[in-house]
Amino acid sequence: MKLATLPGSTPDGRLVVVSRDLSRAADATPVAATLQRALDEWQSAAPKLGALAEALESGSAPSARFDPSQALAPLPRAWQWLDGSVFESHGKLMAEVFGIDDPPRDKPLMYQGMSHRFYAPTEDVPFRSEDDGIDFEGEFAVITDAVPMGVTPNQAASLIRLVAQVNDWSLRAIAPIEMKTGFGWIQAKPACSMAPVVVTPDELGGDWSDGQVGLNLRVEWNGQWFGEPNGRAMGFSFPELVAHAAGTRDLCPGTIIGSGTVSNENFREIGSSCIAERRGIEMLDSGEPRTPFMRFGDRVRMEALAADGSSIFGAIDQAVCRSA
Amino acid sequence: MKLATLPGSTPDGRLVVVSRDLSRAADATPVAATLQRALDEWQSAAPKLGALAEALESGSAPSARFDPSQALAPLPRAWQWLDGSVFESHGKLMAEVFGIDDPPRDKPLMYQGMSHRFYAPTEDVPFRSEDDGIDFEGEFAVITDAVPMGVTPNQAASLIRLVAQVNDWSLRAIAPIEMKTGFGWIQAKPACSMAPVVVTPDELGGDWSDGQVGLNLRVEWNGQWFGEPNGRAMGFSFPELVAHAAGTRDLCPGTIIGSGTVSNENFREIGSSCIAERRGIEMLDSGEPRTPFMRFGDRVRMEALAADGSSIFGAIDQAVCRSA
Numbered sequence: 001m002k003l004a005t006l007p008g009s010t011p012d013g014r015l016v017v018v019s020r021d022l023s024r025a026a027d028a029t030p031v032a033a034t035l036q037r038a039l040d041e042w043q044s045a046a047p048k049l050g051a052l053a054e055a056l057e058s059g060s061a062p063s064a065r066f067d068p069s070q071a072l073a074p075l076p077r078a079w080q081w082l083d084g085s086v087f088e089s090h091g092k093l094m095a096e097v098f099g100i101d102d103p104p105r106d107k108p109l110m111y112q113g114m115s116h117r118f119y120a121p122t123e124d125v126p127f128r129s130e131d132d133g134i135d136f137e138g139e140f141a142v143i144t145d146a147v148p149m150g151v152t153p154n155q156a157a158s159l160i161r162l163v164a165q166v167n168d169w170s171l172r173a174i175a176p177i178e179m180k181t182g183f184g185w186i187q188a189k190p191a192c193s194m195a196p197v198v199v200t201p202d203e204l205g206g207d208w209s210d211g212q213v214g215l216n217l218r219v220e221w222n223g224q225w226f227g228e229p230n231g232r233a234m235g236f237s238f239p240e241l242v243a244h245a246a247g248t249r250d251l252c253p254g255t256i257i258g259s260g261t262v263s264n265e266n267f268r269e270i271g272s273s274c275i276a277e278r279r280g281i282e283m284l285d286s287g288e289p290r291t292p293f294m295r296f297g298d299r300v301r302m303e304a305l306a307a308d309g310s311s312i313f314g315a316i317d318q319a320v321c322r323s324a
Numbered sequence: 325m326k327l328a329t330l331p332g333s334t335p336d337g338r339l340v341v342v343s344r345d346l347s348r349a350a351d352a353t354p355v356a357a358t359l360q361r362a363l364d365e366w367q368s369a370a371p372k373l374g375a376l377a378e379a380l381e382s383g384s385a386p387s388a389r390f391d392p393s394q395a396l397a398p399l400p401r402a403w404q405w406l407d408g409s410v411f412e413s414h415g416k417l418m419a420e421v422f423g424i425d426d427p428p429r430d431k432p433l434m435y436q437g438m439s440h441r442f443y444a445p446t447e448d449v450p451f452r453s454e455d456d457g458i459d460f461e462g463e464f465a466v467i468t469d470a471v472p473m474g475v476t477p478n479q480a481a482s483l484i485r486l487v488a489q490v491n492d493w494s495l496r497a498i499a500p501i502e503m504k505t506g507f508g509w510i511q512a513k514p515a516c517s518m519a520p521v522v523v524t525p526d527e528l529g530g531d532w533s534d535g536q537v538g539l540n541l542r543v544e545w546n547g548q549w550f551g552e553p554n555g556r557a558m559g560f561s562f563p564e565l566v567a568h569a570a571g572t573r574d575l576c577p578g579t580i581i582g583s584g585t586v587s588n589e590n591f592r593e594i595g596s597s598c599i600a601e602r603r604g605i606e607m608l609d610s611g612e613p614r615t616p617f618m619r620f621g622d623r624v625r626m627e628a629l630a631a632d633g634s635s636i637f638g639a640i641d642q643a644v645c646r647s648a
Contacts, residue, residue, distance in 0.1 A: 077576075079401060079440035082510065100506075111507040112436045116403035116576045128474055128572060149647055150452055171572060182424075183435040184508015186406065187571040247511040248452060248495060252401075252440045323473055 001053035002197045003028070003162070004314075005035055005072045012036055013072045017052045017061075018197050022314055025066035026056045035074050035198070039253040042145050042161055046200075068314045071196035073118035074164060075143070079252050081115035081192070082245045083139070083168060084108050085260030088235045089267060090277055097280040098176070108236040108244050111184045113168070115256065119193040121316045125169060126323035127190070127296075133172030134294040134320055136221075137261040138273030138302045140213040140231045141166045142238045143198060147251035156242035157211055163204060165195035165217070165304055165313040166258055172276055172293060195302070195313035207306065211237030215304040215312060217262045219273045222298055226278075227271025229264040231304075273302070296322045325377035326521045327352070327486070328638075329359055329396045336360055337396045341376045341385075342521050346638055349390035350380045359398050359522070363577040366469050366485055370524075392638045395520035397442035398488065399467070403576050405439035405516070406569045407463070407492060408432050409584030412559045413591060414601055421604040422500070432560040432568050435508045437492070439580065443517040445640045449493060450647035451514070451620075457496030458618040458644055460545075461585040462597030462626045464537040464555045465490045466562045467522060471575035480566035481535055487528060489519035489541070489628055489637040490582055496600055496617060519626070519637035531630065535561030539628040539636060541586045543597045546622055550602075551595025553588040555628075597626070620646045 001017060004025065008014030012034040016025040031048040032038035038045040055061035085091060086108050095101065119125055127134050143162040151159070168189070175188035207214040213231035220226055236244070241257050261274045272278045279289035294300070303315040325341060328349065332338030336358040340349040355372040356362035362369040379385035409415060410432050419425065443449055451458050467486040475483070492513070499512035531538040537555035544550055560568070565581050585598045596602045603613035618624070627639040 077403060079403075080438060085507070107501075109505055109507050110510050112438060112510060112513075114404060114436060114573060116579070117574065126473070132572070149450070174572070177431075179506030181433055182503030182506060182508070183409070183433050184506070186434050186436060186569060187573075189436075190573045245510060248456070248498070249438060249511075249514045250441065255440070 001050050002199045002203060003035055003038070003049070003074060004066065004197045005074050005076060006070060007072060011076055013076055017049055017056055018066050019056050022066055022068070022197060022311060024056060024063040026052055026061045026063045028052060036254050039143065039145065039161060042253065068196040069122045072120045073194035074196070074198040075118060075194070075254060075256065077117055078115040078254050078256050080255040081113040081258070082110055082255065083113050083258035083260060084110045084236065084241045086234045086236045086241065087260055087263035089233065089265045090261055090263035093277060093280045097283050105235070108241055109260070110241065110244060113189050114191060117191040119191055119318070121193060121196045121314065122318050124319050124321040125193065126321050128323050130295055132174055135170045135172050135275045136300045137168040137170055138217045138219050139166045139168050139258045139261060140164070140217070141256050141258040142242065144242055144251055144253070144255045144257065146253050147242060147246045147255065149246055149248060149250050151243055151246050153237065153239040153243045156246065157239035160201060160238060160242065162198040163201055163208065163213060164198045164256065165302065165316065167193040167300065167302055167316050168258060168261070169193065170274070170276070193316050193318060195316050197314045199312060204312070211239040215306065217273055217302060217304050219271070220301040225271065227273050229262045229267065229270050229273055231259065231262055233264050234259055294320050296320060325374050326523045326527060327359060327362070327373070327398060328390065328521045329398050329400060330394060331396060335400055337400055340390070341373055341380055342390050343380050346390055346392070346521060346635060348380060348387040350376055350385045350387045352376055360578050363467065363469065363485060366577065392520040393446045396444045397518035398520070398522040399442060399518070399578060399580065401441055402439040402578050402580050404579040405437040405582070406434055406579065407437050407582035407584060408434045408560065408565045410558045410560045410565065411584055411587035413557065413589045414585055414587035417601060417604045421607050429559070432565055433584070434565065434568060437513050438515060441515040443515055443642070445517060445520045445638065446642050448643050448645040449517065450645050452647050454617070454619055456498055459494045459496050459599045460624045461492035461494055462541045462543050463490045463492050463582045463585060464488070464541070465580050465582040466566070468566055468575055468577070468579045468581065470577050471566060471570045471579065473570055473572060473574050475567055475570050477561065477563040477567045480570065481563035484525060484562060484566065486522040487525055487532065487537060488522045488580065489626065489640065491517040491624065491626055491640050492582060492585070493517065494598070494600070517640050517642060519640050521638045523636060528636070535563040539630065541597055541626060541628050543595070544625040549595065551597050553586045553591065553594050553597055555583065555586055557588050558583055618644050620644060
């Protein structure tokens with residue numbers, strides 16, 4: 001099934017079930033007022049939401065047109081957002097460009113990001129300065145149930161409830177300064193955006209395998225093709241990322257765990273899902289980056305398409321603007 | 325006023341106002357069901373909570389004995405926890421011991437920590453392995469109202485609503501490995517604990533000045549004195565930490581911002597609030613650390629005392645145990 005969040009009486013909005021083709025939405029609040037609530041009560045809520053999704057597909061459930069421009073992030077706020085960086089082609093390129101050691105390969109790279117706000121897929125995203133190096137990062141992510149400390153990847157796989165698509169906004173002028181401290185990112189990682197719809201893994205069919213999302217993520221910047229890498233090139237699978245995250249802590253329902261910027265070895269042909277990667281390629285190929293970061297008013301669009309061209313999560317399609 | 329959280333029907337518990345001497349508690353749920361709710365509605369809630377606190381002091385409000393062993397963390401979960409490390413004596417010592425560059429001084433060190441769980445002040449804290457280097461870190465912290473992106477420290481000062489006392493549990497065998505990645509800590513920083521009571525800054529009187537907490541934090545490990553450093557030695561004040569945290573993001577009400585482990589220049593006399601610091605001193609003085617990290621069954625007690633010996637926040641007093 002596919003789920004989304006429309007504006008409601010609280011910051012968490014109200015839950016709707018969305019049709020497979022993203023055209024219709026049915027009120028799911030009789031089952032669970034919000035997506036967080038559904039995740040908190042997944043064992044009882046999921047079968048009811050699934051039944052509602054079936055009724056929506058068959059036309060037997062009351063529904064309204066689903067307008068992605070009205071959607072909030074599926075989780076407008078979450079208790080936890082942990083973002084990996086596990087596409088090896090991206091990691092190797094960045095290490096080469098910046099002359100840093102290749103990170104150890106026995107554990108995934110992961111940082112704790114802010115989670116009290118996820119931008120809606122079409123709202124303007126405010127930044128203070130173009131000088132901060134405004135960049136997008138197209139990612140896939142999973143949303144978990146409660147995960148006990150110390151689970152194995154196999155156990156973690158059974159606790160992945162939903163798959164999401166995320167834009168991890170990044171400020172590249174600040175990132176290396178904060179990385180040098182060893183404390184990770186604060187100012188370099190403001191709030192992320194989420195595509196309008198999250199889906200249960202079964203919605204992906206064969207495109208969910210080995211704990212990875214085998215979809216192309218098509219990225220456009222100001223209407224121009226920027227890249228279309230595939231999600232199936234992760235050095236660590238999502239279940240491995242969940243197990244790593246739960247290494248010394250319990251995870252609560254609604255924990256969001258990201259893949260890091262989607263990247264493929266043939267990035268010179270297939271393009272990139274962040275500007276930093278393209279700039280890195282330019283630095284290797286011609287000694288200096290030519291592509292600037294984003295300016296106020298620029299738009300980015302990110303959408304994952306199935307083989308038949310249908311949109312899985314709907315599109316992130318939004319502009320950056322100067323903060324008030 | 326002083327506020328605490330007792331078990332309730334949700335993970336957020338139920339709000340009580342606590343008497344200045346920590347002996348009595350009055351039900352505050354008619355004003356706000358939870359501390360998070362009070363923070364979400366601070367302008368309207370604070371005067372009513374203040375009136376209840378006055379009535380409690382004068383004996384005119386219905387109340388019950390306040391039992392800290394029943395208290396949850398004041399915020400049993402929070403939308404955001406950002407922890408600084410701004411006691412310079414600690415930073416300089418750690419840099420010297422581990423041969424790392426002194427961090428830049430123009431910005432505070434800060435990491436994003438997990439916030440979906442804060443342990444109650446007296447509950448057992450589970451860890452998977454003694455080999456991970458189980459350590460405590462005694463800290464002060466502030467809890468903010470909504471803070472807009474880009475505030476000045478002066479503006480931030482007026483948005484600090486509460487002061488708290490935190491134990492930032494740390495796993496020292498993992499910390500340096502994660503620091504080397506530049507991504508910050510995940511496994512090295514499991515959930516923190518909070519002292520039973522949070523207080524408005526005015527409760528500290530002259531011990532809240534220049535945006536710092538001028539209280540000694542007395543730390544005992546298995547009943548033995550371990551240290552009693554004072555909170556007034558921060559290289560950056562709490563308002564500066566809040567402004568840094570809000571540099572590129574809005575903060576939501578209930579954001580918790582920590583000082584980092586409390587440390588004073590004369591740590592050889594006054595002791596430390598974490599084992600890592602004592603071990604660092606031992607390494608400098610005798611070439612190797614002699615003090616081991618914590619073992620299962622060990623207890624740590626942390627309490628901030630006013631000049632008259634009264635307890636401000638109540639005590640964190642808990643044991644570590646092997647996770648199930």
